[in-house]
Amino acid sequence: MLNGLNPAQHQAVTSSSKRICVLAGAGTGKTKTLTSRIAYLNDEHRIGTSGMLALTFTRLAGLEMKERIASLVGEQKAKEMFCNTFHAFCVTALQRYGNRLGLEPNFTIYDPEDQESVVEQVIKDLKVKAKVADVFLDINCFIRGEEKFKSEATRLAATEYKYRLKRNNAISLDELLLRTLILFKQEAVAEYYRESYPYVFVDEFQDTDEIQWEIIQLFRPKNLLVVGDDFQAIYGWRGARVENILEVAEDPAYEVVKLEQNYRSTLPIVDASNSLIKHNTKQTEKVLVTDRPGDPVVTLLDFVNEEQEAAYIADHVMQHRRAGGKFSDVAVLARTNRQLSLVKDKLREGAIPALIISKDSDPLAKPDVQKLLKYIAYMINPSDERSLRSCINFPERRITDLQMSGAEVDAGFGKSLREAMEDQAPKCRNFFNQIDATTRNGDNNSFWSDDAWLVIQGCAFDLGLKDFYTDHSLQNRYEDVRAGLTFAQRWCNQQHAAGERADIQTFMKWIHIRDLQDYYQRDVDAIQLFTIHGSKGLEFDTVIMVGMNQGTFPSKRSMKTDPEEERRLAYVGVTRAKRHLILTRPQTTFGYGKMTEHEPSQYIRELGLAVQV
Numbered sequence: 001m002l003n004g005l006n007p008a009q010h011q012a013v014t015s016s017s018k019r020i021c022v023l024a025g026a027g028t029g030k031t032k033t034l035t036s037r038i039a040y041l042n043d044e045h046r047i048g049t050s051g052m053l054a055l056t057f058t059r060l061a062g063l064e065m066k067e068r069i070a071s072l073v074g075e076q077k078a079k080e081m082f083c084n085t086f087h088a089f090c091v092t093a094l095q096r097y098g099n100r101l102g103l104e105p106n107f108t109i110y111d112p113e114d115q116e117s118v119v120e121q122v123i124k125d126l127k128v129k130a131k132v133a134d135v136f137l138d139i140n141c142f143i144r145g146e147e148k149f150k151s152e153a154t155r156l157a158a159t160e161y162k163y164r165l166k167r168n169n170a171i172s173l174d175e176l177l178l179r180t181l182i183l184f185k186q187e188a189v190a191e192y193y194r195e196s197y198p199y200v201f202v203d204e205f206q207d208t209d210e211i212q213w214e215i216i217q218l219f220r221p222k223n224l225l226v227v228g229d230d231f232q233a234i235y236g237w238r239g240a241r242v243e244n245i246l247e248v249a250e251d252p253a254y255e256v257v258k259l260e261q262n263y264r265s266t267l268p269i270v271d272a273s274n275s276l277i278k279h280n281t282k283q284t285e286k287v288l289v290t291d292r293p294g295d296p297v298v299t300l301l302d303f304v305n306e307e308q309e310a311a312y313i314a315d316h317v318m319q320h321r322r323a324g325g326k327f328s329d330v331a332v333l334a335r336t337n338r339q340l341s342l343v344k345d346k347l348r349e350g351a352i353p354a355l356i357i358s359k360d361s362d363p364l365a366k367p368d369v370q371k372l373l374k375y376i377a378y379m380i381n382p383s384d385e386r387s388l389r390s391c392i393n394f395p396e397r398r399i400t401d402l403q404m405s406g407a408e409v410d411a412g413f414g415k416s417l418r419e420a421m422e423d424q425a426p427k428c429r430n431f432f433n434q435i436d437a438t439t440r441n442g443d444n445n446s447f448w449s450d451d452a453w454l455v456i457q458g459c460a461f462d463l464g465l466k467d468f469y470t471d472h473s474l475q476n477r478y479e480d481v482r483a484g485l486t487f488a489q490r491w492c493n494q495q496h497a498a499g500e501r502a503d504i505q506t507f508m509k510w511i512h513i514r515d516l517q518d519y520y521q522r523d524v525d526a527i528q529l530f531t532i533h534g535s536k537g538l539e540f541d542t543v544i545m546v547g548m549n550q551g552t553f554p555s556k557r558s559m560k561t562d563p564e565e566e567r568r569l570a571y572v573g574v575t576r577a578k579r580h581l582i583l584t585r586p587q588t589t590f591g592y593g594k595m596t597e598h599e600p601s602q603y604i605r606e607l608g609l610a611v612q613v
C-alpha cells in the first residue's frame, strides 16, 4: 500500500505525529493519502479499523473510500470503519446520546418544508397575528440562544413551535450539527467518542464549518489527519469556513505536509488551472506540477446559441463513443441546473443516455413518494403528528375535511391526534391497527430489519396504492412510486456493497441529509451532468464546461458578493478533467422573452486560453 506513493505522500501516510494537515492542490492525491494512511495504520500498526472515523464530504466519497480500503486491507475490516459525512455522524451521535437532550433514537428529521407547515399550524392554533417568516427569525434566535424577538406574537409562536418539535420527537435539519455540538460539550459524550475512535480523518477539510470544527476540537481524538485545499473552498455561502484549514496550517501542533505533484490531469490542464487561480489574492502559496504531457490541448468553442452548444456536445460524445469510449467517461459541468437541462434534452433527442445529478429530478421528491415516506416516518416515530397529518388521507379516500378539522379541534384539548382521529373517523382505526401490526416489536419483525426498499414496497401494498392508481387511472402517479422504489433499491445495493446498514430507519434519516452526489450513478454508462458544486472530489476523462460567459460564470451575483469563491468554483471544475477539458459558450441565450448577447467569461483569459471559433 506504500507502493507508488511519492515522498511527501509517504511522509503523511507513515508519520507518527498526532496532528497532521495535508494542504495541497487538486489531484495531488490527498484523498489517496488519507485512505493509504488508514490502510497503513491497520496493517503496520495493528490499529483496528473499528476505531477509525473518516468524515467525507459526501456519502458517495465515503463509500468509495471504503471500497479502496477493502481492496487494501480486506472487506471485513473496511466494513468495520465509519466512513460517512459529518451529518451522518451527527445522526448516529444523536441516536446514541440524543436522550440527554430529550430526543428519542427514533426521532424524525424535519426539512424546511416540514418546519414551515408546523409553523403554519401553530399560527392557526394559537390564533396569533404573525408571519411565518418572522416566526422563523425568532426560531433562529432560539437556536442561537439569543433573546431578540420580533414581537410577542412571534415569540409565542416560536416557543410553541419548539415545544411541538419536542413533542413530535423531531429535530430540524439545521439543528443536527448544533445539537451534536451541545452533546459534545458534555465531557462524558466527548470521552465516549475519544475512546471509541482514537483515529479521525477529515477529507475536504476546507469546506467544514465552524460547528463541525468545534465538534472535532471537543472530540480531541488521539490522532487526527485533515486534508484539504483552500483553492477549492466553494461552500462559504452556506457557512463553510476556509480559515479552519488555514489556521491549522499555521498551528505548530500540526505537522503540515504539502503535495505538489498532480496525478490526475495532463500538463495543459494543470497549467490552465494554475494560471486561473493566480488571480485570487487571498490564499496560500501552492505549487502544482505534473509530468504527464497532454496531447490534446484545452479547447474553447464558441457557438451561436445554447442549442448549437448542446448539439456540439451530442456530436462530440457520439464521436467518442464510435472511437470505443464510454458515455460515462464524459461529464458536463455547468454553473446552474437550468443550463444542464437544456443539454440533457438535446442529448436525449439524439438517444444519448444522460443523467442530471440534481435534486430537481429527485424521484423521492414526488408528492406520492413523499406521502408514502411520511407514512413510514409516522410508523417509525408515532409521536410525529406532522407526518401523520400528511399521510392520513393518502391515498385520498378515507376522511372528510369535516372529520379532519373535528379531530384537530379535539386534539387541541389534550387528546393525541391519533385518538382524536379514531373518534372522529372510526374508519381510521383500520389504518392505525395496520400500522400497529406492522411495527409491533419483536426480533423477527422484518419491518425493522429488511432492506428499506422492501419495507417501502410493503407499505405501498398495505396502503393499497396499486389498486387505487388502477381504479383511478393514475398511471403517472404509479410510475412515480415505482421510480422512488428503484431509487431506494439502488441505495440499498450501494449500502450493502460497502457493508453499511440498509434498513428503513437508516434510509429515513439519510433522505434528509442526502447530497448531490447521491444522485450520481457511477455504474451506469451515461453522460452525467453536474453543477460544479456537485462534482467536487470526482474525476472524469473528459470534462465539458458549458456556458463560459461573463455574467453566467462568473455569475453576476458572485461578482458582487464573493468573486474569489466563484473563481475557486471554476478551479474545481477545471481540475476534474483527467485528459480532455473542453470549454464552450453560447454567444447568445434566450430567456424571459428576449435574446441576450454575451461576452466570453473572464476565466477564459485567466486560464490563458485563446478563443477558437
Ligand code: ATP
Pocket: 004, 005, 006, 009, 025, 026, 027, 028, 029, 030, 031, 032, 033, 229, 232, 262, 263, 264, 536, 537, 538, 539
Ligand atoms: P481533489 O483535490 O480533487 O479532491 P485529491 O488531492 O484528493 O483531489 P486524489 O483524488 O486522491 O486527489 O487523486 C487524484 C488521482 O491521482 C487519483 O486518480 C489517484 O489515484 C491518483 N494518484 C494519487 N497519488 C498517486 C501516486 N502517487 N501515483 C499514481 N497515481 C496517484
Ligand code: MG
Pocket: 030, 031, 032, 203, 537
Ligand atoms: Mg480528494
